Amino acid sequence: xxxxxxxxxxxxxxxxxxxxxxxxxxxxxxxxxxxxxxxxxxxxxxxxxxxxxxxxxxxxxxxxxxxxxxxxxxxxxxxxxxxxxxxxxxxxxxxxxxxxxxxxxxxxxxxxxxx
Amino acid sequence: xxxxxxxxxxxxxxxxxxxxxxxxxxxxxxxxxxxxxxxxxxxxxxxxxxxxxxxxxxxxxxxxxxxxxxxxxxxxxxxxxxxxxxxxxxxxxxxxxxxxxxxxxxxxxxx
Numbered sequence: 578x579x580x581x582x583x584x585x586x587x588x589x590x591x592x593x594x595x596x597x598x599x600x601x602x603x604x605x606x607x608x609x610x611x612x613x614x615x616x617x618x619x620x621x622x623x624x625x626x627x628x629x630x631x632x633x634x635x636x637x638x639x640x641x642x643x644x645x646x647x648x649x650x651x652x653x654x655x656x657x658x659x660x661x662x663x664x665x666x667x668x669x670x671x672x673x674x675x676x677x678x679x680x681x682x683x684x685x686x687x688x689x690x691x692x
Numbered sequence: 693x694x695x696x697x698x699x700x701x702x703x704x705x706x707x708x709x710x711x712x713x714x715x716x717x718x719x720x721x722x723x724x725x726x727x728x729x730x731x732x733x734x735x736x737x738x739x740x741x742x743x744x745x746x747x748x749x750x751x752x753x754x755x756x757x758x759x760x761x762x763x764x765x766x767x768x769x770x771x772x773x774x775x776x777x778x779x780x781x782x783x784x785x786x787x788x789x790x791x792x793x794x795x796x797x798x799x800x801x802x803x
Contacts, residue, residue, distance in 0.1 A: 612791075614794075619796075620780060620796065620797055620799070621794060621795070621796040621797060622735070622782060622784075622794035622797075623794075624791055624792070624793055624794070627791055668734060668735070674789075678723070678725075678740065678747070678748065678786075678789045679725065679737035679740065679748055679750060680725075680727075680735070680737065680784075680792060681737075682734035682735050682736075683734060684733075684734050685734050
């Protein structure tokens with residue numbers, strides 16, 4: 578069975594601070610994909626990134642960066658110089674290639690950026 | 693770029709009524725997924741279709757059914773609605789098993 582754990586239920590920081598959202602996953606499969614989705618107050622789910630299990634290279638996209646470490650089964654997400662518009666619920670998710678193609682989500686982290 | 697279209701955006705029903713949610717995937721996407729998100733919860737997978745055939749089923753109540761039509765749009769039919777069915781229902785689409793892109797969701801309130 579697959580499981581995704583986001584231990585941080587809520588995080589609140591002041592604008593321009595850096596913030597890291599943690600994600601730990603469990604799967605017995607060797608081939609899988611990890612995702613981050615953003616859910617702003619308007620409610621939609623916005624795709625941010627996908628990583629496959631064979632690519633541990635860290636990725637940076639503007640103020641966003643992701644750190645994937647198979648040794649600790651973690652896929653953490655860092656926002657640098659946070660902005661108020663980053664306020665949202667962020668979900669980490671997992672898909673196993675061998676199993677069904679359904680996303681298994683973590684519980685989500687509610688991030689609030691205060692001006 | 694065209695996104696996943698869901699209708700209606702909001703729906704209010706009484707207990708024991710029926711509801712139909714519609715989803716129009718991104719053009720050329722052949723796979724559709726339905727998820728249910730309760731208040732303060734993470735989205736839970738309900739059902740998926742690939743090329744108009746059901747490909748996987750999650751914790752979908754027997755009162756719910758869904759299908760994908762020849763034009764690839766999908767409908768989620770919900771009968772004998774219960775208070776606990778109140779949730780945000782998402783549809784997502786992908787090209788085969790590629791990245792799932794989500795619609796804006798349908799917020800269903802059962803009174």
